[in-house]
Amino acid sequence: MIEVSHLSKKYGNFLAVHDVSFSVGSGEIVGFLGPNGAGKSTIMNIITGYLSLSEGEVKIDGFDITRDPEKAKKRIGYLPEIPPLYPDMKVKEYLNFLFDLKRVKMPRAAHIDEIMEITGLKTHQNRLIKNLSKGYRQRVGLGGALIGNPDVLILDEPTVGLDPKQIIEIRSLIKRLGENHTVIISSHILSEIQAVCEKVIIINGGHLVAKGNITELSESLSADKTVSLCAVCDKAALKTALENIPGAEKVEEKPEKTKGACRFVITPKSGEDIRSAVFDAVVSLGGKILELSANAVTLEQIFLLLTENAENADAISMLKTTNKKEDETDDGDI
Ligand code: ADP
Ligand code: MG
Numbered sequence: 619m620i621e622v623s624h625l626s627k628k629y630g631n632f633l634a635v636h637d638v639s640f641s642v643g644s645g646e647i648v649g650f651l652g653p654n655g656a657g658k659s660t661i662m663n664i665i666t667g668y669l670s671l672s673e674g675e676v677k678i679d680g681f682d683i684t685r686d687p688e689k690a691k692k693r694i695g696y697l698p699e700i701p702p703l704y705p706d707m708k709v710k711e712y713l714n715f716l717f718d719l720k721r722v723k724m725p726r727a728a729h730i731d732e733i734m735e736i737t738g739l740k741t742h743q744n745r746l747i748k749n750l751s752k753g754y755r756q757r758v759g760l761g762g763a764l765i766g767n768p769d770v771l772i773l774d775e776p777t778v779g780l781d782p783k784q785i786i787e788i789r790s791l792i793k794r795l796g797e798n799h800t801v802i803i804s805s806h807i808l809s810e811i812q813a814v815c816e817k818v819i820i821i822n823g824g825h826l827v828a829k830g831n832i833t834e835l836s837e838s839l840s841a842d843k844t845v846s847l848c849a850v851c852d853k854a855a856l857k858t859a860l861e862n863i864p865g866a867e868k869v870e871e872k873p874e875k876t877k878g879a880c881r882f883v884i885t886p887k888s889g890e891d892i893r894s895a896v897f898d899a900v901v902s903l904g905g906k907i908l909e910l911s912a913n914a915v916t917l918e919q920i921f922l923l924l925t926e927n928a929e930n931a932d933a934i935s936m937l938k939t940t941n942k943k944e945d946e947t948d949d950g951d952i
Pocket of ligand 1: 629632634652654656657659660
């Protein structure tokens with residue numbers, strides 16, 4: 619269980635994270651989604667105790683990362699954006715080194731063996747890290763995060779720089795790890811989050827702009843989705859009939875290639891489902907529907923809406939957006 623409340627982080631005068639609160643329950647896989655510079659790594663570095671916080675509170679299984687860092691950190695396995703590997707060590711040697719570093723009190727050989735099994739490193743255990751491909755190096759980083767069997771895994775952009783085959787392998791490995799760990803994984807790539815996570819936390823300009831179940835998030839916005847209609851019907855009469863639907867906000871005519879047919883896009887009033895009324899309007903005029911579809915909101919649209927278009931974003935009640943200007947002031951904290 620991870621509880622982050624009212625977390626803020628300043629680098630010098632630059633507010634990189636602003637009043638962010640969320641919690642991640644045991645066994646959940648949560649995606650941290652946001653464009654580059656959003657503040658994902660900063661938040662992850664604070665959760666893992668690598669970076670101090672300016673304001674707020676972070677608790678891991680009830681242990682405060684500031685007041686009880688040792689107990690909190692024991693519960694966390696961290697894969698930073700650039701895993702700090704020792705290139706001149708062999709894979710197994712490195713895992714043993716971390717075992718000592720973390721002062722793990724588990725049966726050594728069995729534990730290291732299990733980690734190499736899970737991460738698919740057995741065949742590479744005696745290879746020098748510097749000679750491994752990026753995908754295998756990422757597995758070594760993940761293996762390192764698993765030493766001591768922590769409940770919580772924090773993975774910062776774990777598939778960046780991998781080729782498509784390696785991406786699929788690492789994703790499925792993360793999914794498997796999610797079966798018995800609480801996982802936070804960050805990415806600026808939507809498909810990545812969709813492939814691995816059920817829940818998402820969207821960060822932009824240091825603000826949390828949305829959080830929730832991916833399906834629920836798109837459904838909550840889909841209540842306002844537009845309806846596309848293509849019908850063989852008297853155009854002017856149909857337009858009037860559509861405009862007279864009580865739940866319709868706006869009716870727009872669109873170009874249509876099919877001979878004798880016309881096309882409209884109808885925007886409903888907030889929260890209204892107008893599909894059956896649209897159907898009835900065509901039928902009452904003796905027309906024939908060729909196509910009737912509701913344009914569902916994809917995570918991609920939500921993401922763009924929330925991170926690129928602040929005006930649209932304001933329309934969505936769950937939002938707190940900002941147009942923060944980036945600034946590079948290093949306070950030497952890391
Ligand atoms: P993300 O991981 O989402 O790409 P980061 O957390 O790395 O974002 O960065 C958030 C913002 O904070 C960026 O604007 C970045 O330039 C700034 N930043 C990160 N680290 C430092 C630092 N040590 N000193 C000053 N600014 C920083
Ligand atoms: Mg980052």
